[in-house]
Amino acid sequence: MSEATYDILGIGNAIVDVVARADEAFLSRHDMHKGAMQLIDTATADALYAAMPPGLESSGGSVANSCAVAAGLGARVAYIGKVADDQLGGVFRHDIDAVGVHFPTAPLSGAAPTARCLILVTPDGQRTMNTFLGACVTLTAEDVDPALVAASEITYLEGYLYDPPEAQAAFKKAAAAAHAAGRQVALSLSDAFCVNRHRAAFLDLVANHVDILFANEAEITALYERNTFEEAAEDARQNVALAALTRSEAGSVILRGAETVSVAAEPAKVVDTTGAGDAYAAGFLTGLTFGKSLEICGRMGSIAAAEVISHYGARPETDLRALMPV
Amino acid sequence: MSEATYDILGIGNAIVDVVARADEAFLSRHDMHKGAMQLIDTATADALYAAMPPGLESSGGSVANSCAVAAGLGARVAYIGKVADDQLGGVFRHDIDAVGVHFPTAPLSGAAPTARCLILVTPDGQRTMNTFLGACVTLTAEDVDPALVAASEITYLEGYLYDPPEAQAAFKKAAAAAHAAGRQVALSLSDAFCVNRHRAAFLDLVANHVDILFANEAEITALYERNTFEEAAEDARQNVALAALTRSEAGSVILRGAETVSVAAEPAKVVDTTGAGDAYAAGFLTGLTFGKSLEICGRMGSIAAAEVISHYGARPETDLRALMPV
Numbered sequence: 001m002s003e004a005t006y007d008i009l010g011i012g013n014a015i016v017d018v019v020a021r022a023d024e025a026f027l028s029r030h031d032m033h034k035g036a037m038q039l040i041d042t043a044t045a046d047a048l049y050a051a052m053p054p055g056l057e058s059s060g061g062s063v064a065n066s067c068a069v070a071a072g073l074g075a076r077v078a079y080i081g082k083v084a085d086d087q088l089g090g091v092f093r094h095d096i097d098a099v100g101v102h103f104p105t106a107p108l109s110g111a112a113p114t115a116r117c118l119i120l121v122t123p124d125g126q127r128t129m130n131t132f133l134g135a136c137v138t139l140t141a142e143d144v145d146p147a148l149v150a151a152s153e154i155t156y157l158e159g160y161l162y163d164p165p166e167a168q169a170a171f172k173k174a175a176a177a178a179h180a181a182g183r184q185v186a187l188s189l190s191d192a193f194c195v196n197r198h199r200a201a202f203l204d205l206v207a208n209h210v211d212i213l214f215a216n217e218a219e220i221t222a223l224y225e226r227n228t229f230e231e232a233a234e235d236a237r238q239n240v241a242l243a244a245l246t247r248s249e250a251g252s253v254i255l256r257g258a259e260t261v262s263v264a265a266e267p268a269k270v271v272d273t274t275g276a277g278d279a280y281a282a283g284f285l286t287g288l289t290f291g292k293s294l295e296i297c298g299r300m301g302s303i304a305a306a307e308v309i310s311h312y313g314a315r316p317e318t319d320l321r322a323l324m325p326v
Numbered sequence: 327m328s329e330a331t332y333d334i335l336g337i338g339n340a341i342v343d344v345v346a347r348a349d350e351a352f353l354s355r356h357d358m359h360k361g362a363m364q365l366i367d368t369a370t371a372d373a374l375y376a377a378m379p380p381g382l383e384s385s386g387g388s389v390a391n392s393c394a395v396a397a398g399l400g401a402r403v404a405y406i407g408k409v410a411d412d413q414l415g416g417v418f419r420h421d422i423d424a425v426g427v428h429f430p431t432a433p434l435s436g437a438a439p440t441a442r443c444l445i446l447v448t449p450d451g452q453r454t455m456n457t458f459l460g461a462c463v464t465l466t467a468e469d470v471d472p473a474l475v476a477a478s479e480i481t482y483l484e485g486y487l488y489d490p491p492e493a494q495a496a497f498k499k500a501a502a503a504a505h506a507a508g509r510q511v512a513l514s515l516s517d518a519f520c521v522n523r524h525r526a527a528f529l530d531l532v533a534n535h536v537d538i539l540f541a542n543e544a545e546i547t548a549l550y551e552r553n554t555f556e557e558a559a560e561d562a563r564q565n566v567a568l569a570a571l572t573r574s575e576a577g578s579v580i581l582r583g584a585e586t587v588s589v590a591a592e593p594a595k596v597v598d599t600t601g602a603g604d605a606y607a608a609g610f611l612t613g614l615t616f617g618k619s620l621e622i623c624g625r626m627g628s629i630a631a632a633e634v635i636s637h638y639g640a641r642p643e644t645d646l647r648a649l650m651p652v
Contacts, residue, residue: 021643054394054421054641057383068380087413087439091344095380113413312643315380317347 002151004183006102007075007289009152011144011174012063013136013160013167014081014105015115016088018055019127019274019312022120026051027128034122035218037129037191039163045132048118057088058313059095060117062190063158065275065314069282069304071099072320075289078102078148080170082139088114089135095315105143108135125270125309137164141173149174150181153289154212156281159190159219162198175209186212188281189219196222206239212288213243214281220245244284244298246277252301254294263298266306275314279304283320292326299325328477330509332428333401333615335478337470337500338389339462339486339493340407340431341441342414344381345453345600345638348446352377353454360448361544363455363517365489371458374444383414384639385421386443388516389484391601391640395608395630397425398646401615404428404474406496408465414440415461421641431469434461451596451635463490467499475500476507479615480538482607485516485545488524501535512538514607515545522548532565538614539569540607546571570610570624572603578627580620589624592632601640605630609646618652625651 027034030048040048059068064079071077079096083089085107092114096103115134119127139161149155155178161167175185187210189195195202202223206213213236217229220243226232229247236243237255246252254261283304287297303323307316353360356374366374385394390405397403405422409415411433418440422429441460445453465487475481481504487493501511513536515521521528528549532539539562543555546569552558555573562569563581572578580587609630613623629649633642 049420050423052420052424054385054424055417056639057417059380091381091383094375094378097376098378098380313382317638 004153005076005151006078007153008067008070008285009078009080009149009155010063010067011080011155011161011170012061012158013115013133013164014064014083014092015061015117015131015136016092017058017060017117017119017274017314018049019058019119019121019272020053020055022053022122024122027120027122032120032128032130033193034128035126036193037131038193040130040132042132045116045118045130048130052118052120056312057091058315059092060314062160062188062278063156064096065278066156066282067101068096068099068315069279069308069320070286071101072316073283073286073300073304073324074321075286078104078152080105080143082108082135082143083114084108084112084135086113088116104145104148108138111135112137119274121272121274121312125273127272127274133164137166139164139170140166141169144170144174144177146177149177150183152183154184154186154285156186156285158188159194159198159202162201163194184211185209186214186285188277189213189215189223192218192222195219199223211241213240214277215243216246216248216277244301246280252280252298254298256294259294261294261298263295263302266302268306268310270309272312273309275308276305278314279308279316296326330479331402331477332404333479334393334396334611335404335406335475335481336389336393337406337481337487337496338387338484339441339459339490340390340409340418341387341443341457341462342418343384343386343443343445343600343640344375345384345445345447345598346379346381348379348448350448353446353448358446358454358456359519360454361452362519363457364519366456366458368458371442371444371456374456378444378446382638383417384641385418386640388486388514388604389482390422391604392482392608393427394422394425394641395605395634395646396612397427398642399609399612399626399630399650400647401612404430404478406431406469408434408461408469409440410434410438410461412439414442430471430474434464437461438463445600447598447600447638451599453598453600459490463492465490465496466492467495470496470499470503472503475503476509478509480510480512480611482512482611484514485520485524485528488527489520510537511535512540512611514603515539515541515549518544518548521545525549537567539566540603541569542572542603570627572606578606578624580624582620585620587620587624589621589628592628594632594636596635598638599635601634602631604640605634605642622652
């Protein structure tokens with residue numbers, strides 16, 4: 001196996017976030033599940049946007065956020081995702097270029113616009129997400145270059161990729177190419193509702209095609225349909241070589257074979273939890289490719305997450321390297 | 327004179343901000359004057375954007391920011407400004423609609439894009455602005471409805487309107503319509519370099535066409551070509567019925583005839599000074615239309631400014647009414 005060119009290759013839905021503050025009544029009025037991500041069509045996106053308070057726009061997308069954080073930590077990172085050749089697509093491309101992430105995917109021209117995620121942040125800092133997939137539905141297996149996958153130590157995929165049907169083929173092609181090249185595949189389960197939509201496929205992926213699994217408590221219990229975190233965590237231990245399970249302010253639990261490592265959450269004043277899981281995965285994967293211990297990997301994840309939840313927006317606003325334990 | 331429908335009608339360049347952090351070396355490398363606003367063309371905007379770190383996008387524009395703050399304080403507000411019918415124009419329109427500001431200006435179609443201001447915030451919180459005017463250069467006198475001006479207690483104009491040549495006619499038409507209806511005209515000098523570009527016109531405006539003047543120390547000394555703030559302030563006292571002059575952390579000085587009112591700055595942890603002057607003017611004008619004393623008007627301005635400089639972006643993130651002294 002040749003030396004990798006990239007530490008991490010991320011593949012995901014390329015999205016621009018629109019973040020606004022809202023109260024619980026706003027969520028109820030618009031039938032949202034607090035803390036969850038729901039898919040919305042153009043008409044709903046327009047109506048919801050019209051009803052929303054003023055917003056802050058910034059690049060988002062779960063794995064794209066992770067890529068930006070990992071690049072900020074010094075990892076060599078590439079990203080595959082589909083934007084349109086419109087103004088928000090230009091914003092997304094600029095922001096990922098600007099942190100040094102290689103982003104070779106050609107934009108979609110003259111069709112659907114760049115995806116937007118309308119995010120409502122309640123006074124407790126929780127975010128509730130409404131995604132209009134736009135150009136993301138045109139990501140296909142053709143956008144995955146097997147040579148790029150083979151040149152990347154870890155290919156990191158998001159469960160959200162199972163929502164646009166064509167992207168499932170891109171996901172499977174990437175995972176197969178990674179293993180054919182002797183590389184590793186990491187997966188984030190993304191969202192409990194997403195897990196419910198694709199449980200059979202995700203169970204197969206985790207058991208047979210994934211080396212490193214990221215999930216929060218709601219996602220892992222949804223995957224294995226368990227009542228308790230402990231039961232679901234044991235299922236994960238049996239199913240996947242390495243699992244990093246996050247529990248918000250209760251920290252994270254890392255499972256590898258018989259080994260269990262518990263890592264405390266980093267203290268933070270919560271402003272907006274958008275991107276917390278993405279940042280955790282980025283810190284963890286960066287630590288892994290840097291050859292750190294599981295405990296240090298977990299701490300790198302916790303510290304990155306703490307930075308991201310201390311302000312509006314899913315990408316870091318400070319020099320993350322300065323915050324790291326090693 | 328009939329009862330006004332609006333407390334404040336703002337007219338200005340309608341702009342979307344792109345805010346990024348940068349160090350002093352970045353400003354030097356790109357020949358920027360720290361703290362100033364410079365106009366840039368499309369090619370420079372593209373090159374500078376490509377060189378900039380990741381950004382946060384949000385609605386901006388000096389008087390538009392003031393309108394958003396005033397609406398947040400409960401004033402009845404209308405705004406005239408030119409965006410394009412593109413994605414960023416949609417963002418601008420959404421954000422000003424969402425705070426309840428009446429915004430009747432038709433967007434520009436199929437020509438220049440919505441204006442962008444590339445803002446670099448240095449570690450000391452100072453902002454340096456680079457504006458690509460785009461669609462703003464197509465604001466004309468035709469966009470000013472004299473009936474709307476006549477229905478507004480104060481018409482608030484920004485000096486920046488003198489940069490796109492056609493907008494000067496819009497400015498003059500609005501000021502004439504306001505006075506013909508027995509209403510008041512307020513002006514912000516906007517920026518010291520802008521004052522230098524248009525000094526003769528601004529001296530005439532202030533002496534003959536403006537009732538309420540806003541300026542910071544650099545702007546008022548540039549206008550009267552004085553070495554000291556005190557000299558320039560006395561010039562303003564002679565020239566205009568009411569002047570509110572801001573001095574950053576030294577607070578503000580309000581001059582009306584023989585009367586002088588000094589107001590302390592509100593303590594704040596400075597993150598990004600973008601919009602400080604805009605918020606001050608908004609608080610002040612809102613106080614004025616609510617019939618408050620000059621001291622209360624100044625305090626309302628200082629408190630609004632303190633909120634806006636405590637985070638990235640030029641528009642408030644909290645309920646300003648809850649912060650007000652009365």
